[in-house]
Amino acid sequence: MSVRIMQGDCRDLMPQHGPFDMIVADPPYGDTSLEWDERVENWHHLAVQCLKPTGSIWVFGSLRYFMAEGRHFEAAGLRYAQEIVWEKHNGSGFHADRFKRVHELAVQWYRQDAAWGEVYNEVQKTNDATARTVRRKKRPTHTGHIEAGHYVSEDGGPRIMRSVIYARSCHGRAIHPTEKPVDLLETLIRTSCPAGGLVGDFFAGSGAAGEAAIMTGRRYVGTELDLRYAAAAQGRLASILPLGAAA
Numbered sequence: 001m002s003v004r005i006m007q008g009d010c011r012d013l014m015p016q017h018g019p020f021d022m023i024v025a026d027p028p029y030g031d032t033s034l035e036w037d038e039r040v041e042n043w044h045h046l047a048v049q050c051l052k053p054t055g056s057i058w059v060f061g062s063l064r065y066f067m068a069e070g071r072h073f074e075a076a077g078l079r080y081a082q083e084i085v086w087e088k089h090n091g092s093g094f095h096a097d098r099f100k101r102v103h104e105l106a107v108q109w110y111r112q113d114a115a116w117g118e119v120y121n122e123v124q125k126t127n128d129a130t131a132r133t134v135r136r137k138k139r140p141t142h143t144g145h146i147e148a149g150h151y152v153s154e155d156g157g158p159r160i161m162r163s164v165i166y167a168r169s170c171h172g173r174a175i176h177p178t179e180k181p182v183d184l185l186e187t188l189i190r191t192s193c194p195a196g197g198l199v200g201d202f203f204a205g206s207g208a209a210g211e212a213a214i215m216t217g218r219r220y221v222g223t224e225l226d227l228r229y230a231a232a233a234q235g236r237l238a239s240i241l242p243l244g245a246a247a
């Protein structure tokens with residue numbers, strides 16, 4: 001299986017390693033004054049250039065990040081598809097006078113020159129339906145054309161996964177201060193990258209998305225600017241790859 005983390009700037013290294021079936025991007029949000037938390041500019045259009053027309057980009061961020069940066073995604077030729085909320089078991093509280101923050105967002109974008117119907121999209125299911133019959137008579141006007149129909153669900157049967165996804169954060173065992181959970185990344189990869197497809201990870205950090213790619217049988221290329229994290233991520237992936245596979 002081809003899995004690789006390169007040390008360096010994603011803007012220099014990633015474009016020539018595509019085309020990617022799916023891109024994961026977890027850039028510094030720029031929400032704090034911490035030294036490493038600086039927004040990265042001019043990567044959006046490079047990501048679009050190396051994304052397959054059937055591909056999509058999942059970007060992690062806070063609402064504040066997307067309010068500040070949203071226009072760059074659109075200017076780069078991307079269209080908003082949907083977002084999920086990652087609900088953590090504990091939070092990062094910067095303020096004692098506000099709600100304890102226990103969530104982050106991941107927003108999916110696809111190319112403006114592609115139709116949503118062409119984008120690879122394997123809807124995820126969970127086996128926790130309750131028994132009911134739903135008849136859909138009219139199409140809701142705000143979501144475009146939806147055929148009339150009905151479905152019957154059974155207790156414990158499959159239903160479409162909810163957009164608020166609980167996953168334990170990596171506190172206490174993390175390689176990186178903003179490490180994302182592998183199980184959450186596996187869900188996004190299964191949704192947006194075909195089996196055996198290529199995942200591009202622009203801001204690899206600890207290599208969590210690389211581990212998720214290995215676990216789901218996808219190929220992976222990531223970049224990480226920081227030497228220490230790049231080395232730690234390379235070690236992490238080498239330790240879970242079958243003996244003899246290149247990292």
Ligand SMILES: C[S@@+](CC[C@H](N)C(=O)[O-])C[C@H]1O[C@@H](n2cnc3c(N)ncnc32)[C@H](O)[C@@H]1O
Pocket residue numbers: 008009010011026027028029040176178179180181202203204205206207208209223224225226229
């Ligand atoms: C939010 S963290 C990513 C964490 C990662 N998703 C994980 O689960 O471990 C962002 C990372 O991007 C890296 N970074 C910042 N600018 C970069 C650039 N231009 N190219 C590649 N990596 C960059 C930072 O060093 C940092 O480790």
